[in-house]
Amino acid sequence: MITNEQLIAYARKAMENAYVPYSKFHVGAALLTKSGQVYTGCNVEIASFGATNCAERTAVWKAVSEAGGLEIAKIAITSDEPDYIYPCGICRQVLAEFADDEMEIIVTKRNGEYKTVRFGDVLPNAFRRF
Structure with missing residues (x-):
C-alpha cells in the first residue's frame, strides 16, 4: 500500500x-x-460557476469511468492555501457514495504539514443508499 506522503505527492x-x-x-x-489503484483530480472552474468541478469529484469521476465500481480507502487533498482545506459539502456527499466512515481523509497545508481525519467525523450520519 502506498504511504500518505506518496498519496499527497500525487x-x-x-x-x-x-x-x-x-x-x-x-x-x-x-x-x-x-x-490499491490511485486516481487523481484537480479543480476545473467554468465561467458559469455552477458547472465548476472540485478536485475530489474529478478524481471520483475518473475512478468510476476508468474502473467501474469503487471503494475508497483514503483520499489526499492539497491546495496552495496556507491552512488545511476539507471537501465541500457536495464532495462529502459524493465520497459517501463510495466510502465508509473509516475512510481516511488526508488534508494538507501549503508548507507540507498534514493530518488525517476519519470520513465519519467530517460527515457524520451521511445519507447513503443502504
Whole structure:
C-alpha cells in the first residue's frame, strides 16, 4: 500500500493542472482505492460557476469511468492555501457514495504539514443508499 506522503505527492502533482482563472484557488486530490489503484483530480472552474468541478469529484469521476465500481480507502487533498482545506459539502456527499466512515481523509497545508481525519467525523450520519 502506498504511504500518505506518496498519496499527497500525487495530489500535489494533480494540483498543477488546476484550471482556476477566476478564483486562483488551486486544489489537487488523489484517492486510493481498496484495491490499491490511485486516481487523481484537480479543480476545473467554468465561467458559469455552477458547472465548476472540485478536485475530489474529478478524481471520483475518473475512478468510476476508468474502473467501474469503487471503494475508497483514503483520499489526499492539497491546495496552495496556507491552512488545511476539507471537501465541500457536495464532495462529502459524493465520497459517501463510495466510502465508509473509516475512510481516511488526508488534508494538507501549503508548507507540507498534514493530518488525517476519519470520513465519519467530517460527515457524520451521511445519507447513503443502504
